[in-house]
Amino acid sequence: MSVFSKIIAAIVLIALPHAALADTVSTGNGDDTFFAGRLIDQSIGTNGDTFVTARSAQVEGAASGDLHVSGFDVAVDVDVAEDLYAMGSTVVIRGTVAEDLSVMAFSARTESSAEIGGNARLMGSSVTLDGPVAGALSVIGRDVILNARITGDVRISAQTLSFGPEAVVSGRLTYSTKEQITVPAYVAPEERVTFEQVTGAQIFEDWRDIGTEMPALPTFASMMFGFIISLLFFLALGALMLGFMPRRLARLRRSVAQAPGQTFMLGVIGLSMLFGTVPVTALTIVGLPFVPIALLAILVAWVLGYALGAYSVAMRVWAGLGGADDPSNFARLAILAAAITFIALLNFIPFVGWVANYTLVLLGIGAMTRAVLQSLIGNPDVAFDVDMKPIED
Template identity: 30%
Template sequence: MVTEKSIRMSHRAMSAALVLLLALFSLFATAAVGQHLRDGRNVVLEGDLTGVQFTGGETVLIKANIADDLFAAGRYVTLEDATAGNTYIAAFEVDQRSGAVGDLVAMAHTVIISGSVEDDLLSAARMIRIASSATIGGDARLAAENMDIGGKIAGNLRAAAKSVTISGEVAGTVDLLAQKIVIGPNAVINGDVTYRSEVEPEIAEGAKISGSVTKVESNLPEMRSIIGAIIGIVIGLLIGWVVAFLVLTAILAWAFVGYFSIAANRLVDRPWASLGIGIAILIVGAVLSLLLFISIVGIPLGVALFVAIGIVKLFGSVTVSACVGLYLRGLLRRSAPPPSTAGRTGWTVIGAVILGLVMLIPFVGVVITGLAVVAGAGAASVEAWRRLRLTTV
């Protein structure tokens, strides 16, 4: 049964996917024309910068006036009196202390917004806090465990969380999915409030809501039998896929042992550069494949390119597996001689199993393994290009 909730969730998922696709496509276009990649342990961007900026490190401090878009990744990413166009950040903690950006896409453990987002805000984190000083010029689409929303949102608010507290102003409508909803005494909501929760929202005296407050039923019990059948099918397919993947990983690791060893070392030495290159190759390839599928003449080439993307992802996965497996071997056998071909193959398979277990971690597992495989694809592609150049010289 297709419910209103499933339709809305599908629309939100498509919107989020579209935003991320456009963000990554912008990054690849930048990489294709040779923009500078800044990466290191501690990175500081200052001054007036032109062109798209792509930066990563343990800590990233951005104090620059960036005339174009910004892509940043790291453990701690801080924007302090920084201006930029559309901004895309993946980190453990994102802190926009001041300044202004265009669209902001932030994926992290903790996201704190105290400055200005001139257009839309799209964020997924464990904790999201929009301070009272913050302004969002467009819509805010948020997903988190805990959420504290102050400041002003000029558009609509769409949020899913365990706990949501609204103490600021929302000019548009509010659509919430949460266990606990608190609307504080200083909250101002100029549109309707729609919520999905087992308990009634706590609306403090003094809160101003111009529209209606409506609860939407989930109708989840009617879908349990369908969900159970789908889960059974998925489990069967996953078991078959896991076995096939491990066998294929062993075959590739055995056949190209030297290649994957060098690619794994490159991934360790240049993780951020490998991630940027991997993203560029995979997403630009996917976009080009889609464009080729649109035209009848380009369909065969589109199919070939789509298959090539799958091969690149597979090689990226084997590269990461080799990296993880050999690192584990180094921890367990510090004084042991270098492994044989059979040994490297075995440790690569063990690395693939560990990678699969990490993927099972709720919420963050898929993100971690996905980024790792993309980085591995970048390292594997660079090594393949290096060998191709050597054979053509």
């Protein structure tokens, strides 16, 4: 599955639970099939990839592609021709998987009927494996019980590890626990068992090795580079707006200065409407392909609102300090650059920086919302009486 397909799948898995409050709904897009609902007890027989999300999901049948299941309680009794991905609070796997299995849950279990043809990766607080795995097995958990035949290598990291009577490891067994345990001979001979105790020093050393490639905390140079790139982006955006739409930009700026409170509330309304388009679009089912477009619109509005809010407030401060009412475009860009720099410094103050940035976004989006509403309902500048004469106050 491509990266774009995984992004779309994640969006669908997030949006669909809100779209289907009672009944199970399903839709298809190409070879992909989507199921959503609060309580799903579904028998499937799909040709391509299948996506299921619900508060409680019990799925059976067969899937010829990948199967993705998410929910609070998940039970999968599906024969999957390719990979199976499952996530939830409680996940139970009963069907066969031709290729790989990936599970993340608070409590994860594979029953004896769950035969995995490829590799298996499980993560959870409690992990129990009763189903055989033809490939390699990787487990991270607090309490792990292995009671199945594993053909490939096994790597387990757990607080407690125990083995059932059906546990057999044909490959190499590497385990990490708080203390070394005795691995029964029927599981694997001693020469194929390796104990790796994880210590605080080893964790710190691994963290340091990772930090040499990608620092955990940004250095001053990287922070400055990111700020300069952001500043150049907003200056380029400001230059485009001043060059192509100076009058409209002036009107938007004046609307912020003349009624900041009203503009702020319009920003709240406008941003709420934008975020509301995501579940509403998903609710129509046929609009699912347009959910990424709605998310992109939110991102664009956020950036434009931030730039417009910063520019409007900076110009108001400039006028308050006695600056020229109509400075040159170069001066306007310098004012915008000073505003972006000042706001970036505010980000080092906890909470204050976030409030300042969010306020600017709402002011900018509020000005744009006002312009959109005025274009839809009109904005007469002068009121006339029946004789088409201006009404005197």
